Amino acid sequence: MAKWLKAEGEAVKADEPVAELETDKVSMEVNAPVAGVLSEQLVAEGDTVEVGALIGKIDKDAKAQSSAAPAPKAADSTKDSGASSAADNAELVDVVVPEAGESVTEAGLGAWMKAKGDAVAEDEPIAELETDKAAMEVNAPVAGVLAEVLVEEGATVAPGDVIGRIAKGAKAGATATAQAASADTPKKADAPAAVSTAPQDTTASQPMAPAVRRLLADYNLDPASIKGTGKDDRLTKADVLSAIENGSARTLTAPAAAGAAPAAVAASAPREERVPMTRMRKRIAERLKDAQNTAAMLTTFNDVDMTAVIESRKKYKDLFEKKHGIKLGFMSFFVQAAVLALREVPGVNARIDGDEIVYQNFYNIGVAVSAPTGLVVPVVRDADALSFADTEKEIVAYGKKARDGKLSINDLTGGTFTISNGGIFGSLLSTPILNAPQSAILGMHRIEERPVAIKGEVVIRPMMYLALSYDHRLIDGREAVTFLVRMKDALEDPSRLLLDL
Numbered sequence: 001m002a003k004w005l006k007a008e009g010e011a012v013k014a015d016e017p018v019a020e021l022e023t024d025k026v027s028m029e030v031n032a033p034v035a036g037v038l039s040e041q042l043v044a045e046g047d048t049v050e051v052g053a054l055i056g057k058i059d060k061d062a063k064a065q066s067s068a069a070p071a072p073k074a075a076d077s078t079k080d081s082g083a084s085s086a087a088d089n090a091e092l093v094d095v096v097v098p099e100a101g102e103s104v105t106e107a108g109l110g111a112w113m114k115a116k117g118d119a120v121a122e123d124e125p126i127a128e129l130e131t132d133k134a135a136m137e138v139n140a141p142v143a144g145v146l147a148e149v150l151v152e153e154g155a156t157v158a159p160g161d162v163i164g165r166i167a168k169g170a171k172a173g174a175t176a177t178a179q180a181a182s183a184d185t186p187k188k189a190d191a192p193a194a195v196s197t198a199p200q201d202t203t204a205s206q207p208m209a210p211a212v213r214r215l216l217a218d219y220n221l222d223p224a225s226i227k228g229t230g231k232d233d234r235l236t237k238a239d240v241l242s243a244i245e246n247g248s249a250r251t252l253t254a255p256a257a258a259g260a261a262p263a264a265v266a267a268s269a270p271r272e273e274r275v276p277m278t279r280m281r282k283r284i285a286e287r288l289k290d291a292q293n294t295a296a297m298l299t300t301f302n303d304v305d306m307t308a309v310i311e312s313r314k315k316y317k318d319l320f321e322k323k324h325g326i327k328l329g330f331m332s333f334f335v336q337a338a339v340l341a342l343r344e345v346p347g348v349n350a351r352i353d354g355d356e357i358v359y360q361n362f363y364n365i366g367v368a369v370s371a372p373t374g375l376v377v378p379v380v381r382d383a384d385a386l387s388f389a390d391t392e393k394e395i396v397a398y399g400k401k402a403r404d405g406k407l408s409i410n411d412l413t414g415g416t417f418t419i420s421n422g423g424i425f426g427s428l429l430s431t432p433i434l435n436a437p438q439s440a441i442l443g444m445h446r447i448e449e450r451p452v453a454i455k456g457e458v459v460i461r462p463m464m465y466l467a468l469s470y471d472h473r474l475i476d477g478r479e480a481v482t483f484l485v486r487m488k489d490a491l492e493d494p495s496r497l498l499l500d501l
Contacts, residue, residue: 003045005029005150006038012058017150017162019055036060090167093142095126097161106158107136109151111237116149120166127163128237128405136408138163145170215240225250229404238371238405284375291434296472299431302484304491306447306462309333312494324389330444331367332391334419334487336497338442339363339384341486342417347475348440348468348483349416357474366415366435367395370425371402377435378407379415419444423464432469439474442487443467 006018017029018038032038036058043055097107110128120126125137126146140146148165151157212235216223219240226243228235243249277285291297313328320328342349342363350359363384366377378398380391401407418435423446432443443466450463466487470480490496 004041008038008041010038012036012038018058020155021049030055032058034058034060090144090147090170092147092165093144093168094162095138095141095164095166097129097157097159097163098136098138099159106156109153109155109157109163111153112149113137114146116146118146119170120144120146129157137406140166142166142168144168212237212240219244219249220251222250222252236404238403242403287436288433291436294436295434295439297434297469298472298477298480299467299469300477300480300484301429301468302466302481302488303463304466304488305452306464306491308492308494310447310462320389324392326389326392326396328388329392329395331395331419331421332388333491333494333497334442334444335365335367335380335383335386335391335395336388337487337490338365338417338419340490340497340500341483343384344486345479345483347479348470350474351416351437351439352471352474353437360416362416364414364416366418366438367398368418368420368435369399369402371405371407376402376407376412377415377418378402378411379413381414418442423447429465429467431467434469434471440468440470440480440483443469 004019006012006016012018012032012035014033014035015031018032019030021030038056039059040057041055042057043049043053049055107129110130112127114120114124114126120140120143122141122143123139126140127138129136129138145167146164147167147170149163150165151161151163157163215221215237216235221240221243223235226235226239226249227233229239230236240249309330312333313330317328320326346359346361347357349363350357352358362382365380365383367380368375368377378401380386380394380398383391386394398407398411401411415435415438418432418438418441420432420441421444422430422432423444427445428448429445430443432441434441445465445467447462447464449460451458452461452463453459454461466484468480468484
């Protein structure tokens with residue numbers, strides 16, 4: 001028995017969640033069988049219960065008004081009373097977990113971006129979900145006041161679950177008035193202390209989502225050291241995670257320790273720290289291990305002289321940007337070269353489904369992108385029909401969405417082949433792991449000047465190693481080598497891309 005969502009003496013509606021259970025696999029809610037008042041709680045929070053066990057009783061003849069006086073939640077929470085006052089006669093509209101793609105059956109409630117009693121605008125993000133593939137937001141279906149929060153942060157939810165309710169049409173001013181009117185109650189003085197955090201004084205003038213404040217408090221970070229990319233330059237969760245990842249965020253120093261020596265500060269830091277894995281990170285780990293266990297993975301290497309690509313970019317970059325409004329990068333060359341090679345070696349674009357080989361006559365190229373929560377692979381769809389400019393625009397847009405945590409499930413599904421660029425991190429050589437159910441993945445690496453022999457002479461050229469990891473159950477070594485040679489030919493002579501040679 002995880003917790004009670006309703007207290008004894010509190011009014012409940014038919015089918016309204018009254019308690020939460022935790023099994024070894026999932027969290028689930030117990031709904032009220034009838035409307036009435038919760039008269040008895042027969043099981044305490046934390047107790048173990050069996051399926052079918054009686055955990056409480058509801059007096060269906062009691063009226064909602066009769067429970068108003070004894071309900072402890074109404075007496076103890078100033079914010080709750082403010083929200084209910086604001087929403088007294090308003091229609092309650094359910095906040096529902098949206099569908100997130102056919103393969104996604106559950107998600108974790110990462111954070112509430114609004115607190116109970118806060119005013120919300122229609123379509124404004126009010127909660128953040130974490131699936132095994134991406135983070136996504138739940139938007140308010142109507143404008144009003146967030147009257148009920150039915151699911152706590154960290155809980156597991158499924159598409160269609162009701163996680164909260166909005167009092168439609170309730171005004172922010174009504175909530176503020178109700179909260180101000182309750183300022184004389186004994187509990188009001190205690191409320192600010194309960195919600196204050198370390199960085200709150202520093203950021204009082206900067207509006208932030210609760211999840212962002214909590215993350216700053218957990219890591220003791222100075223928000224002024226992090227550049228915000230949200231509306232009106234506000235900090236987002238993605239901004240903070242990115243700053244933590246690249247080490248650009250500064251930590252706050254407690255006033256008493258402001259003059260402490262660096263050694264003393266370092267000595268006070270914990271020697272180790274345990275942080276729960278995010279749902280996405282756990283799913284990435286599972287998928288990568290499954291790929292290793294299922295496919296007969298093998299990696300073949302080649303190198304490519306990048307002189308022609310570099311010279312093309314240098315010659316046309318200004319004209320390209322002026323005409324198309326975007327910079328000419330390396331990825332469009334590699335995506336188009338991959339399409340050319342996939343057409344000639346269709347097995348690399350195929351996949352195994354049971355005892356059958358599925359040949360895919362379309363070219364959806366996944367481009368691996370590093371996001372604050374882990375590696376994600378958005379898909380450039382029908383890449384064979386895109387120009388260089390269209391390809392660059394797609395990739396840049398996906399990169400921004402990944403940094404901001406805005407990628408949708410549709411952005412990440414349906415790929416037939418993946419390109420991973422470890423070179424942006426300085427990687428010289430690697431053996432990428434398959435992105436199942438795809439049968440191959442191309443690894444790019446850093447460009448490095450090396451001596452090579454050309455027509456009997458040793459010259460210095462900008463060289464890059466290419467690595468093709470593939471499922472040997474489907475792709476033979478001859479096909480893998482042929483694919484890499486076609487990639488090499490197209491990149492060393494980009495005119496082949498225009499002539500489809």
